[in-house]
Amino acid sequence: MTDTVIRQLAGDEMLEAMYSLNSYALHASPPLTDQAEWNEIVRPRQDVTYMALFEDGAPASGAAATAMIQNVRGKLFAAHGVWGVATAPAARRNGYCRRAMAALLAAGRADGQAFSTLYPFRESFYERLGYVTFPLARIARFAPSTLEPLLACNLNGEIERGLIGDGFDAYRAYLARMQPRTHGMGFFVHGDRAAAARNRLWLAQATVGGEPVGLMLYELKGEEPTQFLLRAVRFYYETSQGRYLLLQWIARHIDQADRVELWLAPAEQPETWLADMQVKTESDIRAAMGRVLDVAQIGGMTAGSGCFTARIGDPLCPWNEGVWQFQAVDGALRVSMGERPDCDLTIQGLAALVYGTHDPGDFAVRGWGNPSPAVQAAMRALFPPQMPYLHERF
16 A cells, blocks of 8 residues: 655755755756756755655655745735646655645744735646636837837936946845836745846846936847847836936847847737837746635735625635625725625635636636626725736746
8 A cells, every 4th residue: 555645845955855856846857957957946945844645765756945035915914836746757646746835834834924816737637726817927029120219319328337247235125116007017025136146137226316217127148239128027127217327228239139028917018118119929838826815814905895705615725714794994894704794606716806807707617716797896895906917936
């Protein structure tokens, strides 16, 4: 009879188990990723919780999560980002990954985390675990020469350029300023300073009067000095002045790069920024997903108006199951135990409402609940649609 046990791992034991599972499941092979190099990347990461399921003493499945702070409808919550989910080939299709994830989520709740996020290898698998899909980020491509008119503009600001390793603290400070106004935005509590220190990205900060108003992280790639690709994997601004300062900086590379690629939040509309840019956009290939980890802890976020009561179903996180009342009090969400439910709602349905990703009219089709038209109206009033953007990629 197969003997299985789930344990939380740390230190060298964690690295050894993670490597044995992840090097095969999450990377091209052969050869396997060099273990010393892999350890050098993973070891410095802070606030990592790792759960491993052992089968007859050998690691068979595991999942990691790193603590983060996430803005959900204007309130900052303790949360985590799940990564490194892997199962050995011979152990697959046994429900081991689900068990490891259940243990990981329970540990997150014990640490006071209210939300969980991840990037899926298959959306349908994680949807069954309670996660809902966020809108895809956008990738905009255009020629830098189309920005040439900006070179004649006096934008009354400047760009400060440096390597991300040197500017990591300034970058993190800007994210902290940006987060309170960006629904869905989450970033790791400590960040990956070791990765930044490898200095594989430029940090361009747009400043006005010494104050930051935007930034981008970018790289120049290619073989021919006049035919580089300028790829900005972060492009953030808080004013129009900040945006155009960053675009003007890109224009200064007209004789160095012939292509630009900007990774943007889903709500961005780069085709409107300047005439004749001929922007081509496409969606990113992986959408983030999120779930409610602890229903009792999600109060305090900005809410519309009204009230409804639902019987929540969440087999993976049974502490969430029961009848809950959701009510707006002075513009903020109040969550309490309820008595008579207006409808049944899965944890996916609640996550969809909270993150603003799906209309409650979709729930019956998705198998997420059975709210009546009147209850759907109450849900829309309490949780108006929003477009979350996670920011952190892992």
